[in-house]
Structures are given as C-alpha cells and as structure tokens.
Amino acid sequence: MLSATAPDPDDKAPSRRDRVRAATIEEIKTTAMRMLREHGADLRFADIARDMGMTAPALYRYFADRDELLSALMVDGFAEMADALTSALDSAAPDDLAGRIRAAAIAYRDFARADPSRFSLLFGLPNPGFGRHSEHSSGPAAGATMAALEGLVLSVVEHGKRPTPLVRVVGTTWADEAGTIAQRNDGTRIPADIYQSLLHFLAAVHGFACLENFDHLNWVTEQSRDELFDAQIALLVVAMGADQ
Incomplete structure (x- = not known):
C-alpha cells in the first residue's frame, strides 16, 4: 500500500520532448510580450520567429494563429492580475471594508502602472480584429480576475457585516442577474446593492487606471x-458604505 507521501507510480515525469516544447512555448510568449512592449500592437509571427531564430511556419506547431498566442498572453496577464488583487486583499483584515477598498484600489493601479503594455493588452484592445474576451480562451481568465475582486466584499459579508452603499436603488433586471452572478458554491451571496457598489468600484478604479x-x-x-487617486479612494469608501 502506498504511503500518503509516496509518489504515484502512474505519474510520469515530463519527457524531454515535452520539456523542450513547454520551454519553447514560454520563450515564444516572452518574446511576443517583449515585442508588444517595444513596438506596440503590430505583432507578427514572422517577427517573433526571426527574433528567436526560427521560421514562421515553425511557430504554428505551438500556436494555431496570432489570436491563440494573444489569448495565451492574456490568460497569463489576467492570472497575474488576480494574484496581485488576492495578495493585496489578503493583507487587509477580512472585515475591514475601508481597508480592503484601499488595498484593492492601490493593487489595481499598481498593476496597470507596472507594465502599461500588459494592461493595454488586457483592456485596450490593441489588436484590431481580435474580438472580445468571451470569444477566446482568455474569457475564463478574465472571469477569475473578477472573482478575485469579489473577495473585496465577500469576506465582509461572510463576517456578518452589512454595509449600506450610498446608492441602494437596484434595478429589477440587475437584481435578478446579481442573484445569479453573486451566488457562491457554499451558498453565500453578495447582496445586489453591495455587488452593485463593487461594480462602481471597478468602474472608478479601472477608469482612473x-x-x-x-x-x-x-x-x-x-x-x-496620487492625490487625485487618494481622493477617488475616499469617495469609494463613502459610496460603498465603508465609512459607517
């Protein structure tokens, strides 16, 4: 009988071929992201291949087309953004809404400023014809980022607090949709007016960024x-009912 820490004999280490392929994919993504930073939106397989000492047709062994490569870059970017937001929120007390608003807002702005090209890739639609996130594999990754942001208010609700947002009027259609969107697997729900205030937070912070x-x-x-952003945070604290 296997012990709890014994390796599963069915788990095989990646073959050398698999390791080389994975390393090449990472190199392609790193090169593509560097080119976006250096040259902007005009990303072409031929340029990436030339920089890497490959032929353009060889890149198609790893990515079906440019859109698939862009989607992969977006998946990585959204994952990094979700990690940044989660880390920031973890540093704030779970029932301190004002502190969580400030932590998430600063993390969002810092993420945008740390790598403007990455932020533009995620939100600026720099490549005409690429389409919406929902049409590509980056859609779920964008959703995971929003789920991380929901943690701003979710933990406050879970700790029994019920902040009163400045705007409590909720449209009937949104109230129905929010009830579905905000339903957690464990049964916890974010009230529609609080979820609405979270979207106000997103609009304000994302707009500033x-x-x-x-x-x-x-x-x-x-x-x-910096002073304007601090004022924006102070406004959000009031708007989301964290000043009570």
Missing part, C-alpha cells in the same frame, strides 16, 4: 495624480 495608462492625465504631475 485607463486615464493614467493611456496618457489622458499627463497634464498634471505625478504627485497630483
């Missing part, structure tokens, strides 16, 4: 942008 990332706030100094 986009304005900043796409140089629409370059007419004010960085210190002023």
Whole structure:
C-alpha cells in the first residue's frame, strides 16, 4: 500500500520532448510580450520567429494563429492580475471594508502602472480584429480576475457585516442577474446593492487606471495624480458604505 507521501507510480515525469516544447512555448510568449512592449500592437509571427531564430511556419506547431498566442498572453496577464488583487486583499483584515477598498484600489493601479503594455493588452484592445474576451480562451481568465475582486466584499459579508452603499436603488433586471452572478458554491451571496457598489468600484478604479495608462492625465504631475487617486479612494469608501 502506498504511503500518503509516496509518489504515484502512474505519474510520469515530463519527457524531454515535452520539456523542450513547454520551454519553447514560454520563450515564444516572452518574446511576443517583449515585442508588444517595444513596438506596440503590430505583432507578427514572422517577427517573433526571426527574433528567436526560427521560421514562421515553425511557430504554428505551438500556436494555431496570432489570436491563440494573444489569448495565451492574456490568460497569463489576467492570472497575474488576480494574484496581485488576492495578495493585496489578503493583507487587509477580512472585515475591514475601508481597508480592503484601499488595498484593492492601490493593487489595481499598481498593476496597470507596472507594465502599461500588459494592461493595454488586457483592456485596450490593441489588436484590431481580435474580438472580445468571451470569444477566446482568455474569457475564463478574465472571469477569475473578477472573482478575485469579489473577495473585496465577500469576506465582509461572510463576517456578518452589512454595509449600506450610498446608492441602494437596484434595478429589477440587475437584481435578478446579481442573484445569479453573486451566488457562491457554499451558498453565500453578495447582496445586489453591495455587488452593485463593487461594480462602481471597478468602474472608478479601472477608469482612473485607463486615464493614467493611456496618457489622458499627463497634464498634471505625478504627485497630483496620487492625490487625485487618494481622493477617488475616499469617495469609494463613502459610496460603498465603508465609512459607517
């Protein structure tokens, strides 16, 4: 009988061929992301292959087309964003809504500023014709990022707190949809008005990050942008009922 720590004899280590393939896929993605940072949206297989010392047709052994490669980059990017948000929220007390708002907002902005090209890839639609996330494998990854953001309010609800958002009026259609979207596997639900306030948070923080990332706030100094963002957080604390 196998012990709890004994390796499963059916689990085979990846073959050398599998390891080489996995390493090549990572190199392709790293090269593609670097080219997006250096040259912008015009990403072509021929350029990636030339940089890697490969032929363009050889890349099709790893990715069916450019869209599949972009989807893979987006999956990685959304996973990194979800990790950043989760880590930030883990640093805040689970029942401290104001602290969680601040932690998540700062993490969101920091993620955007740390790598503007990555943020643009995820949210700026830099490649015409690529389509919506829902049409590609990046869709579930984007959903996982939203699930991480739900942790901002979910833990507060789970700890028995019931913040009162500034706007409590909820449309009937949204109330029905929120009841489905916010239902957790364990039966916990985020009330529709609180979930609505979370989307207000997302719109405000994402909007600020986009304005900043796409140089629409370059007419004010960085210190002023920091102060404006702090004011945005203070507004969200009130709007989400965390000042009670």
